[in-house]
Amino acid sequence: MSRRENQYDVIVVGGGVVGVSSAYVLAGRGKRVLLLERYAPAHQHGSSHGDSRMFRFDYEENVYVEMASRAFRFWEDLAKRLGRPLFRQTGICNLAPADAEVLGILETRLRECGLPYERLAGVAFSRRFPQLNLPRTSEAIHQPDSAVLFADVLVRSMWDCVREDGVDALTETEVAAIDPREDRVEVTASDGRSWSAASLVLAAGGWTGRWLDALGIKAKLVITRELLAYFPQAGPVSHEAGAMPNVIDYHTADPFYCVPQVQVPGVKAGCHRTGRIVDADDPEDVDRVNLAAVQAFVGRRCPHLFRNPVTVKHCLYTNSADYHFILDRHPDYSHVVVAAGFSGHGFKFGPVLGEILAAKLYDETPPVDTSLFALARFTRPGELKPRTIA
Numbered sequence: 001m002s003r004r005e006n007q008y009d010v011i012v013v014g015g016g017v018v019g020v021s022s023a024y025v026l027a028g029r030g031k032r033v034l035l036l037e038r039y040a041p042a043h044q045h046g047s048s049h050g051d052s053r054m055f056r057f058d059y060e061e062n063v064y065v066e067m068a069s070r071a072f073r074f075w076e077d078l079a080k081r082l083g084r085p086l087f088r089q090t091g092i093c094n095l096a097p098a099d100a101e102v103l104g105i106l107e108t109r110l111r112e113c114g115l116p117y118e119r120l121a122g123v124a125f126s127r128r129f130p131q132l133n134l135p136r137t138s139e140a141i142h143q144p145d146s147a148v149l150f151a152d153v154l155v156r157s158m159w160d161c162v163r164e165d166g167v168d169a170l171t172e173t174e175v176a177a178i179d180p181r182e183d184r185v186e187v188t189a190s191d192g193r194s195w196s197a198a199s200l201v202l203a204a205g206g207w208t209g210r211w212l213d214a215l216g217i218k219a220k221l222v223i224t225r226e227l228l229a230y231f232p233q234a235g236p237v238s239h240e241a242g243a244m245p246n247v248i249d250y251h252t253a254d255p256f257y258c259v260p261q262v263q264v265p266g267v268k269a270g271c272h273r274t275g276r277i278v279d280a281d282d283p284e285d286v287d288r289v290n291l292a293a294v295q296a297f298v299g300r301r302c303p304h305l306f307r308n309p310v311t312v313k314h315c316l317y318t319n320s321a322d323y324h325f326i327l328d329r330h331p332d333y334s335h336v337v338v339a340a341g342f343s344g345h346g347f348k349f350g351p352v353l354g355e356i357l358a359a360k361l362y363d364e365t366p367p368v369d370t371s372l373f374a375l376a377r378f379t380r381p382g383e384l385k386p387r388t389i390a
């Protein structure tokens with residue numbers, strides 16, 4: 001291999017939605033990019049696979065709302081570039097007891113951000129959303145702009161796009177060593193191939209923690225394997241995206257969610273952040289207790305679905321200590337940026353994460369305020385600095 005062939009402007013480690021989005025943005029800036037992925041695009045072992053992800057704006061923190069708005073425009077442009085749909089607008093219903101604090105917080109946030117919403121209850125709710133059973137003492141906040149992203153399709157399409165845009169995108173390539181030098185980074189694969197670049201984006205999902213330790217970064221990531229199951233329709237009421245909204249149900253401390261049917265038969269349902277703590281390479285096994293809880297949720301909330309799932313799947317959450325993202329430069333090597341800790345809600349923001357990481361690499365002001373995502377919030381692995389009140 002000639003010297004030029006293994007030299008890049010940027011090496012991106014990890015080809016999930018975050019890594020491939022970063023490669024997409026960097027290639028768009030004219031950078032010579034190498035994208036390295038241990039498996040294949042949208043493989044089943046990480047976090048970015050499956051038919052669907054919720055796209056929603058209803059966040060408590062303003063920065064996520066801004067990021068969602070920016071990301072939505074990007075997904076629209078990508079769909080235009082490809083000439084095919086990559087998402088379906090379906091709206092979202094946040095369900096909770098009428099006096100629950102969460103409804104008030106969401107309502108305030110949506111109002112402040114100028115996003116449309118309705119508060120619904122009783123007959124008005126059940127006429128509109130016959131797929132869902134809402135207790136008489138509960139209410140829903142419906143936000144109509146939410147969508148379902150076609151996750152597998154998006155990740156594979158982005159891989160096709162980055163290759164078209166000149167990125168060297170390698171699958172079945174496991175990075176075994178990352179060696180940051182003063183002005184470059186050397187990367188070696190487990191089969192002995194090696195490359196060098198001016199900068200590096202570390203986007204290794206559930207495997208990032210190992211690199212944080214090796215690179216001396218003070219953040220701890222807790223990996224959970226989350227269960228999701230697909231429940232088939234039991235009657236004539238349509239549960240397709242467009243007819244049925246996304247749902248987040250705050251009646252329990254750990255919210256349940258469901259996503260309307262997209263490509264895989266059945267409505268997807270799960271319970272947020274209730275998966276077992278694992279090592280990302282541990283073998284999969286079905287958590288029967290968790291599955292029973294999800295079935296019970298479907299039984300009480302979705303009267304027109306069978307309670308026996310057609311499929312049960314798993315997916316990794318990479319949780320940071322405060323469930324906010326980590327998007328920052330290495331404290332000692334400013335040409336290395338870390339993208340991790342997406343804590344079960346990162347997919348929708350993919351391209352904006354790429355923009356933020358590119359801005360960090362080139363010492364530019366990122367498109368949104370990234371202070372929430374700084375490494376400086378950790379004092380030691382697993383510990384956060386107490387919040388200072390300005």
Ligand SMILES: Cc1cc2nc3c(=O)[nH]c(=O)nc-3n(C[C@H](O)[C@H](O)[C@H](O)COP(=O)(O)OP(=O)(O)OC[C@H]3O[C@@H](n4cnc5c(N)ncnc54)[C@H](O)[C@@H]3O)c2cc1C
Pocket residue numbers: 013014015016017018019036037038039045046047048049052053054055173174175176203204205206207208226227228270314315316317339340342343344345346347348349
């Ligand atoms: C059940 C579930 C539901 C979710 N629902 C939503 C939702 O509705 N909306 C939303 O926005 N988000 C959602 N998320 C979160 C979202 O899917 C993740 O935040 C996002 O996919 C994380 O992407 P990633 O690129 O960081 O990780 P990954 O997709 O895991 O990508 C990391 C990649 O790095 C590769 N890699 C690791 N180590 C190496 C190495 N040494 N060499 C080469 N490659 C390596 C891995 O193979 C992997 O492909 C959900 C997640 C789960 C699990």
